[in-house]
Amino acid sequence: MAYRTAFLRRTALAGLVGLMTLSAAAQEAKQPLPPGSALAGRPENPEAAKLAPISAPPLPTAADKLPTAKLHLPPGFSIEVYASGVGNARSLREGAKGTVFVGSRLLDKVYAITPGDHKVKVIASGLHRPNGVAFHDGTLYIAELSQISKIDNIEDTLDNPAKPTVIYSDLPKDEAHGWKFISIGPDNRLYIPIGQPGNNEPRDPDHAQIRRINLDGSGAEVVAVGVRNTVGFDWSPVSKELYFTDNGRDWMSEDVPEDKLNRLTKVHEDFGVPYCYQGNISDPEFGWGHSCSDYTPPVALMGAHTAALGMRFYTGSMFPAEYKDAIFVARHGSWNRSKKLGGDVVVVKLNKDGSVKSVEPFLTGFIADNNYLGRPVDVQPLKDGSLLVSDDWNGAVYRITYKGKGK
């Protein structure tokens, strides 16, 4: 149904444009967009035709081939391999007893990395895009493409874990932007994003939003709308407000729209997609009749097509004071751009009022000769104050520590 609506809208739009310029109408008629496709909206241009979504290989990179020696950090920081052999490592969580849980998107597995020896165990498999993991009161929550499940008492049963029990499945089954980051808020509710089912789609009641549910799956409630595809969020330790990354649309241009960092200040707040991108660009297709001023603008722009994904506030004590309550954001890196951008971890420093003071590079070096040596997906501060970074390209998790300048 969404497809038909989109087609009718596009046809109507083509008609309108035709009144003004024949060439524009001819172009529209020549390439009706395949709705839902990552290629929707791709211009007829030989350079654009060279770009295609990039998939990580399924096999993890061997530990001695990981790119840590090529990576850069501010002085005093260092990075090491925390675990290799974690195929397609995506979202990260630390359990109460120090186990690190890792989701995957292209594979069917959820992993546990044991504390101490950093042994990698598959604790669930046969799942469909189990990208999201969350941990609360001894229970691991797993987000597949269209359902949320849990395993109780997981850290005591790593060698023989129970099968995940589904707690919530009232979710669309769209593959496009269907994989999910999840997290449990200070309100003890589980937050679930539902991406827009394609590059640029008309708004409907079931997509492009963030919901929350009670931990037993009841009480589903939409808390944010107009969200294209968020794959990372966390709550400010100061204001308890939800901050979340959101990926902008493809094919508008090389340099816009930029991905966003948003802040939710009230329930059901509208962040503008698909009418408005990056807070100030009216969408050429859906923006007509809407104004960007009607939607909540981002608190920061995160770069064009950079795929700003996982993010966490840093509340640890290992890093210098300037990082206290700052946000680390993993940028997976662009595909819809001739010169790759992102593929790093940036640090977002905030003012006292929660607005953004700066966005600075933190972990860089994953792009060489316009190719990826690795692609960061998520970050997870550990209890000791160090910071984990997942890399789905290599199937690895890295650990960043601070030993101080001059050491």
Next chain:
Amino acid sequence: MNRILLSLLAVSALAGTAFAIGPGMAAYAAVPEKAEQCPACHGENGQSQTEEIPSLGGQQPAYTLIQLYLFREKQRISQRMSPVAADLTDDDLRTISDFIGTLPKPQPPADAGDPARMAAAKALVDKEHCNSCHSADFSGRDNIPRIANQREDYLLKTLRDYKSNKRAGYDGTMAEVLGPISDAQIVELAYYLARVR
């Protein structure tokens, strides 16, 4: 179908030696041991002669590796391939995928196709941007497969399986792309890609 299965089994029994000494394989001295069984079903010289079994020649190694991995991990289910892939090590996956990429690409059939049908299908291919990710000559790139001169029946089956989500695919892209494409159009896409020159 039964007849085909029976002949397949017969060929399988001879496969190891047939492949190693097959006339077309002389150029491929270093055939990985575990790849010796491939031609039994997938044909000599990278070109399948078997219904709904794909030609492998010139296939992108990254794509082949992903498919072998998915068969091994039971993320892609096939009665034929799952048992074959079950015991492959990660190194086997790499070696076999690289080797398959060196086999000659499949040749188009003698039947060049009905010109009007080919022209109409080409317009559809252009409109749906198949020639973007799969490259202008449909030779594929990286994890995106070669589809030029693939068997028509295999293309048809694969496109239908992607559209119906019977085959989930690695990253879900094909299910998205095929969303708005009708079965009648899928028939034409398969007709064109099998014969494209």
